[in-house]
Amino acid sequence: MDQKKTNNIYTYLLQKTLLAFGALAAAQLAFHLCNLHIFHLDDGEWKGLILGNVRFGMATVATFLLPYLTLMILPLPARNRRWYRIVTEVLYIAAVLLMVIPRGCDSPYYQYTYRLLSDEIFSYLGISGQMGSLVPHFAVDYWFAWACPLAITLLFLFLNSRIRRYEAPAKARADWRLILSVLLVAFFVRGGIGHALQPSEAAHYVQPKNTALVNNDAYNILRTLFTPDLEENDFMPMDEAAALYPTVHAYTSDTVKQRNVMFIILESFGQEFMGCYNSQAGAETRTPFLDSLAQHSTLYDGRANGKKSIEGIMAISSGIPNLMSRPFANSAYGERNAYTGLPATLRHNGYHTAFFHGSYNGVMNFDTTCRRLGYDEYLGMDEYNAWAPGNNDYDGVWGIYDAPFLQYTAAHIGTFSQPFFAAVFTVTSHHPFPIPEQDKERYKEGRHPILKCVEYTDNALRQFFATAKQQPWYENTLFVICGDHSGHGLTREYNDYDGWYRIPMIFFDPSADTAVRSQRIVQQTDLYPTIVDYLGLTDTIAAYGTSLFREPQGSYVYYANGYHCLVNNNADSPATHDITLIMGDYESGTPDNLKLLKAIIQQYNHNMINNKLLP
Numbered sequence: 001m002d003q004k005k006t007n008n009i010y011t012y013l014l015q016k017t018l019l020a021f022g023a024l025a026a027a028q029l030a031f032h033l034c035n036l037h038i039f040h041l042d043d044g045e046w047k048g049l050i051l052g053n054v055r056f057g058m059a060t061v062a063t064f065l066l067p068y069l070t071l072m073i074l075p076l077p078a079r080n081r082r083w084y085r086i087v088t089e090v091l092y093i094a095a096v097l098l099m100v101i102p103r104g105c106d107s108p109y110y111q112y113t114y115r116l117l118s119d120e121i122f123s124y125l126g127i128s129g130q131m132g133s134l135v136p137h138f139a140v141d142y143w144f145a146w147a148c149p150l151a152i153t154l155l156f157l158f159l160n161s162r163i164r165r166y167e168a169p170a171k172a173r174a175d176w177r178l179i180l181s182v183l184l185v186a187f188f189v190r191g192g193i194g195h196a197l198q199p200s201e202a203a204h205y206v207q208p209k210n211t212a213l214v215n216n217d218a219y220n221i222l223r224t225l226f227t228p229d230l231e232e233n234d235f236m237p238m239d240e241a242a243a244l245y246p247t248v249h250a251y252t253s254d255t256v257k258q259r260n261v262m263f264i265i266l267e268s269f270g271q272e273f274m275g276c277y278n279s280q281a282g283a284e285t286r287t288p289f290l291d292s293l294a295q296h297s298t299l300y301d302g303r304a305n306g307k308k309s310i311e312g313i314m315a316i317s318s319g320i321p322n323l324m325s326r327p328f329a330n331s332a333y334g335e336r337n338a339y340t341g342l343p344a345t346l347r348h349n350g351y352h353t354a355f356f357h358g359s360y361n362g363v364m365n366f367d368t369t370c371r372r373l374g375y376d377e378y379l380g381m382d383e384y385n386a387w388a389p390g391n392n393d394y395d396g397v398w399g400i401y402d403a404p405f406l407q408y409t410a411a412h413i414g415t416f417s418q419p420f421f422a423a424v425f426t427v428t429s430h431h432p433f434p435i436p437e438q439d440k441e442r443y444k445e446g447r448h449p450i451l452k453c454v455e456y457t458d459n460a461l462r463q464f465f466a467t468a469k470q471q472p473w474y475e476n477t478l479f480v481i482c483g484d485h486s487g488h489g490l491t492r493e494y495n496d497y498d499g500w501y502r503i504p505m506i507f508f509d510p511s512a513d514t515a516v517r518s519q520r521i522v523q524q525t526d527l528y529p530t531i532v533d534y535l536g537l538t539d540t541i542a543a544y545g546t547s548l549f550r551e552p553q554g555s556y557v558y559y560a561n562g563y564h565c566l567v568n569n570n571a572d573s574p575a576t577h578d579i580t581l582i583m584g585d586y587e588s589g590t591p592d593n594l595k596l597l598k599a600i601i602q603q604y605n606h607n608m609i610n611n612k613l614l615p
Contacts, residue, residue, distance in 0.1 A: 005167040010177055012166040013072055019163070020061045020096050023156045024216065027103035028053055030148040032213055034107040038114075038495050039213055045206045052205030052214035059197045060219040062188035064095040072166075073181050080167065096156060102217035104149030108142035110212060111488060112431075113307045114500055115561045116199075117217040118224040120326040141432060141449075199223055199562050200584025208563035208583045209497060215562075229324045229331060230605045235598035238606065244599040247544055247607070248615045249529050253536035260477040261346070261531055262413075263423040265316060266457065267309070267430050270486035271302070271502040272494045273454045286446070286455040289462040290481070294506055296513050300522040300548070302505025303556035303567070304485045310364050312484030312524060313425065317341045317373045319528035319543025320613065323559040323604045329369045339613040340542070342528045344374025346421045349537055352376055354416070356409045356424040358384065359399035366425075375423075384408050395427070395434040402428040403436075403460035410467040418473055425484065428460075429453040450487050474510055478534070480527065481506040497579050498567050501558055519574040521567065522548055523556035542615040544604065557600055566597040 006012055032039065041049065062069075068091040071084075078084045106117050139146065191197020199220055202211035235241070242248075271277035275285030276294035285291055304312055305321035314329050315321050318341035328334045343353040354377040355370045357363075361380040370378045381399050385391065393404040400408075409424045416422070428435065433449040435456045443452040461481075468474045483503030489495040494502065505522045522530075525545030532539055533547035548554065555568030563583035570576040580589030580597045587594055607613050 004164045006164040007167050009072065009166055010181060012164065013069060013181070015163050016092060016160075017061060017065060017069075019156065019159055020065060020092075020099070021057055022159075023096050023152055024057050024060060024099045024103075024218075025053065026152045026155075027100045027149065028057070028213070028216060030144070030152070031103050031107050031110075034144050034148070035110060038111065038489070039210050040492065040495065041206070041210060041213075045210065048205035049210070049213055052202055055191060055197070055205075056202065056215050056219060058188045059191040060099060060216055062185055063222065064099055064218065065092065066185065066189060068092045068095060069181075069185055073178060073185075075178065085165075093157070093160070097153065099216070099218040100149050100152050100156075102221065104145050104152075106217045107148065108138070108145050114212075115307070115325060116212055116215060116220040118220055118325045120224075120330075138431075198584060200586070203563065203583040203586035208561070208565075208581050208586065211563070211583070212561050224325060229326050230333070230608055232609060233598070233602040233605055235602050236595070238602070241599035241602045244596055245544075245603065247603055248540065248542050249532075249547070250540045251529075251532055251547075252538045256349075256536045256538075257534070258419050258476075259535060260419050260473055261351075261421045261535070262477050262479050263316065263421075263527075264461070264479060264481045265312070265423060265425040266481065266483050266504070267426045267428070268450060268485065268487040269429065269454065269457075269483035269504055270489070270494065271504060272490060273451065273487065274504060277502075277504070284446075286451050287458040289458045289465075290504065290506070293465070293481075293508055295515050297506045297508040298514055298516040298518060300505040300507070300518045300520055301554075302482055302503040303521055303523045304483060304501045304503045305524045305556060305558055307485050307500070307560075309425075309484045310366070310369070313366065313369065315524035316482065316484075316527055317343060317370075317423070319525045319541070319545050321523075321525050321544050321557055321559075321604075323557065323564060323601065324608075325559070325562075328608075330365060333608040337608065337611050337613050339372075341373040342531055343370075343376075343421060343423075345528075345532060345537070345539055345541060346419075346535075347374050347376060349535075349539070350419065352416050352420040354379060354413075354420070354422045356380075356405070356412070356422065357399075358402065358405035358425075358427045363398075379409075379412065387412070393436075395436075397432060397434065398430055399427045401434075401436055401460075402426045402457045403463060406460050406464035407467060410464055410471065413468075413473065414471050416473070418476065420473070426457055426460075428457050429487070447490050448488050454487070469510075477510065478531075479506075479508040479510075480531075481508065482524065482527070497565055497581070498577050500560075501556065519569065520548060520552070521554035521556055521569050521577070523554070525556075526554065540615045542613060544600065557597070564597060564601055566593060566600065568593065 068088055071088050102117055199215050202214040205214050274287045275291040305315040306312055308327055310327045310329050311322040320328055322328050347353050353375045355375045356379045357366055361367055361382045367378045384400050387408055393400045395401055413422055429450055433453045443455045445452055482505050486501055486503050489499055493499050523545055525543055526548055528543045529545055529547040532541055533549050553569040557566045563581055566580040567577050570578050578593055580593040582597055
């Protein structure tokens with residue numbers, strides 16, 4: 001039977017627009033349901049959540065349907081032509097899919113990054129390596145990422161087929177309704193009267209940590225495509241900002257320690273999995289070896305400066321946090337800025353420097369980044385395979401399992417002249433969380449598949465230290481063990497402003513048996529100045545951190561879903577942490593802390609934009 005027709009274009013387009021809005025709203029709801037463990041709404045936020053979704057949803061729908069609505073509203077004689085109907089209908093369906101699919105894809109991805117998708121996703125796909133091998137794992141492990149958009153799409157297509165087909169009058173003409181329609185579309189595209197809707201305005205409706213439930217990925221990608229990553233701020237004079245938060249540090253000493261330094265950077269390791277950070281009775285631990293090592297170390301309250309590996313590596317090695325949506329190393333600022341880091345500083349002071357990573361060479365541009373940071377050597381899967389030809393140690397996705405690669409690291413370090421600086425970055429505790437076939441019965445499953453990998457890597461570290469103890473360089477080496485970023489937060493405590501970024505920070509000196517549990521926050525960017533200070537080097541460096549030997553209280557700064565956050569030890573009660581937030585014109589925190597965070601943001605943006613990262 002022929003589909004019913006209407007000659008009222010405005011009723012027809014209203015039905016189409018409301019259907020598109022319903023599809024986006026369904027995708028928003030599915031995203032929320034898939035991430036209930038991350039988002040915790042206060043009672044008063046529900047009203048804001050609904051209002052915010054209406055405003056951002058209508059702005060998104062109007063923006064993405066703009067080509068379709070324009071072609072349909074204009075009184076063109078061709079509107080009755082078959083080809084015209086096909087073209088406009090394809091535009092309509094494509095626009096709706098472009099809104100729904102990114103939201104579905106971000107349902108699992110947000111659990112790793114805590115940021116909406118941005119235009120960075122296009123560059124990320126080009127450097128993330130063997131994505132093809134990950135597709136089957138993602139399809140199984142995160143089935144809801146495709147099942148929810150598929151279900152929404154099928155329902156949308158069915159309902160779309162039930163809307164009456166538009167039949168244009170024989171004589172097309174413009175009238176007051178056309179002018180009103182154009183004004184309404186413009187109104188919704190801008191998100192209301194006045195300035196165009198900004199992603200940061202989501203904080204008008206809910207807390208910054210929950211703004212991903214108001215904004216959406218499609219709108220965020222579109223806005224970031226045409227918006228610079230950073231803009232100059234004028235919160236205060238630059239000399240005042242520099243005085244509040246110095247980023248240039250001059251160190252002098254009469255005593256230089258010719259000690260080796262080794263960083264052990266653990267993939268996706270969070271404090272939540274470690275007994276040494278969770279002393280309450282009955283707390284589960286997956287790191288018995290690190291817990292025992294902590295009893296002979298100085299244990300700090302570690303914090304990451306980002307949620308991606310490339311952000312963590314940069315913060316650890318160069319003292320530069322990631323305070324924008326795109327990772328600094330892969331951004332235009334990273335490409336054009338001259339910057340230095342701990343490897344270059346130590347190499348200048350006579351150290352041999354090397355970076356070990358069990359993944360395939362070139363992943364995430366780590367090898368290029370390491371060369372720019374001043375590492376003499378980058379040793380990845382290619383070098384491992386040359387060292388162990390015919391091995392069966394590849395995990396099938398990311399690289400060499402941690403246990404054999406850490407043994408290779410220990411053996412290769414034995415060829416270095418002293419003093420040296422080495423960093424090794426593990427890979428096994430990463431989705432899809434593989435462990436060697438022969439070890440699958442040894443490590444038990446838990447609330448999340450990462451737990452068995454954490455336990456596996458912990459035992460790999462036990463074997464590494466057993467081997468390292470036999471080496472002549474061992475006693476003369478300071479070991480710093482930290483995470484590149486935290487793992488999946490499984491409890492409420494680890495799903496909040498100060499929980500998402502908790503990582504281990506262990507300083508182990510084999511020549512000095514210590515057992516110190518410090519409440520001082522140590523962020524990744526503190527490591528560069530701390531090591532320079534510890535070794536007694538005379539040098540001037542630039543870093544967005546401080547030496548833990550100079551400042552009794554610590555802090556950390558990060559950029560999340562459009563907001564900046566500063567967390568610091570309270571001066572009167574170090575175990576208590578002050579949280580400061582800025583998102584657009586939304587501000588929360590004490591006046592002093594807000595001023596400090598503004599000083600950090602202003603210097604960061606100014607130095608990045610004007611190529612002033614060197615001391």
